[in-house]
Amino acid sequence: GAAPSGDADLAGLRVLVTAGGTREPIDSVRFIGNRSSGRMGFALAEQAARRGAEVTVLAANVALPRAGGVTYRDVETAAELADACAQEFPRCDVLLMAAAVADFRPAAPADTKLKKDAADAPTAIALERTPDVLSALAEQRTPRHTLVGFAAEHGDGALAYARGKLERKRLDAIVVNDISRADIGFDATDNEVTIVTARREQPLARAPKEQIASAILDEVVRMRAAAPS
Ligand code: CTP
Ligand code: CA
Numbered sequence: 001g002a003a004p005s006g007d008a009d010l011a012g013l014r015v016l017v018t019a020g021g022t023r024e025p026i027d028s029v030r031f032i033g034n035r036s037s038g039r040m041g042f043a044l045a046e047q048a049a050r051r052g053a054e055v056t057v058l059a060a061n062v063a064l065p066r067a068g069g070v071t072y073r074d075v076e077t078a079a080e081l082a083d084a085c086a087q088e089f090p091r092c093d094v095l096l097m098a099a100a101v102a103d104f105r106p107a108a109p110a111d112t113k114l115k116k117d118a119a120d121a122p123t124a125i126a127l128e129r130t131p132d133v134l135s136a137l138a139e140q141r142t143p144r145h146t147l148v149g150f151a152a153e154h155g156d157g158a159l160a161y162a163r164g165k166l167e168r169k170r171l172d173a174i175v176v177n178d179i180s181r182a183d184i185g186f187d188a189t190d191n192e193v194t195i196v197t198a199r200r201e202q203p204l205a206r207a208p209k210e211q212i213a214s215a216i217l218d219e220v221v222r223m224r225a226a227a228p229s
Pocket of ligand 2: 101103
């Protein structure tokens with residue numbers, strides 16, 4: 001269950017949270033983005049701080065109120081998020097990778113504003129893959145680290161896909177939510193997720209993101225107690 005308020009069970013831990021969604025420039029004013037609000041990541045950060053952790057949030061385009069006692073760093077693109085993560089990861093104990101990172105970005109963004117009547121006005125945008133930030137960090141993980149990924153999946157096969165990512169990305173846990181459900185997930189205040197670890201699948205009943213965040217942190221505490229570094 002959720003830790004009672006004042007429970008400092010995360011004291012002494014450095015928690016790094018990524019939140020929001022990256023924006024990949026098309027030109028100087030336009031971008032390719034996604035619908036992640038940052039609510040899940042910010043809820044994780046607030047709950048972790050409340051439980052005594054030292055918390056840094058890498059916020060990708062999040063327009064939400066910020067909690068006192070939490071350090072926030074703003075990033076825009078997947079590349080900026082990757083750089084900030086590379087700086088922060090070595091000194092964190094727990095990484096909660098809640099940000100929705102673009103998988104593709106425009107290969108050659110224009111540095112001015114594209115004009116619709118220009119002779120060379122584009123009819124398509126060439127894309128390239130972004131680096132997988134989480135996989136790159138997992139390559140540098142030490143026994144001290146706990147890595148949690150987040151996956152939005154559609155309906156059938158969601159848990160199997162998530163388990164694949166857990167293994168491929170060398171994670172301790174992955175938090176899966178089913179985005180075929182319109183009322184939960186992106187931009188909603190409630191969420192309904194399953195926490196997948198190597199040992200088990202733990203479905204959490206639909207609840208406000210604060211409560212889901214607490215349950216995710218409970219699982220982090222359990223995993224770290226089970227496998228001390
Ligand atoms: N992730 C990342 N860097 C990327 C893409 C994803 O760090 N370029 C992270 C996300 O922050 C998330 C986890 O990987 O914690 C899973 O993201 P998801 O989009 O579900 O997985 P992908 O590997 O991108 O696979 P796909 O989108 O094709 O399902
Ligand atoms: Ca993806």
